[in-house]
Amino acid sequence: MQSNSDKLIDMADVKLTLVRDSYINGTTLGKLYGTKGEYLCETLEDIVRGWGIKHGGTTAIPVGEYKLNVTMSAKFKRKMIIVFTEANGYEVKKNGIGFKGIRIHGGNTNKDTWGCIIVAKNRTGPESIQGSQEAMVTAYVQDLLSKGHKVTLEVKNKVQAQ
Secondary structure, three states, X not given: OOOHHHHHHHOOEEEEEEEEEEEEOOEEEEEEEOOOOOEEEEEEEXXXXXXXXXXXXXXXXXXXXXXEEEEEEOOOOEEEEEEEOOOOOOEEEEOOEEEEOEEEEOOOOHHHOOOXXXXXXXXXXXXXXXXXXXXXXXXXXXXXXXXXXXXXXXXXXXXXXX
């Protein structure tokens, strides 16, 4: 039998963490970690820009914390993770700029991102990844949501050594 304190733990917010660690030629690479700090996969995003600067389709979302949900994508015609901050469930507003429809999906280079976060098994070079982990990461988040968790993503920039 489950106690009331166990139920409170089950309903707690849980956080995934994306740590960006490489920035080159308009590409940002990083690693995605699960709720217990376990490594999940590699990530690729567009260039990280300064506060309030956005170039449509070629700018990574700012550092910060975001809500995650799994919804049907009208564009991709499948259930995918959506990243958001606003009550409408699809919009990000942070650091003086806004994004709409930021998803977590498969791909290989920054040409596949359009502001989204690409997830894959391997880094294949300083500007590419391969082996989509979209299905795995989506299932991971969907499982957490189905257990009643509120799921967030914390995005961090690791400072590069000079």
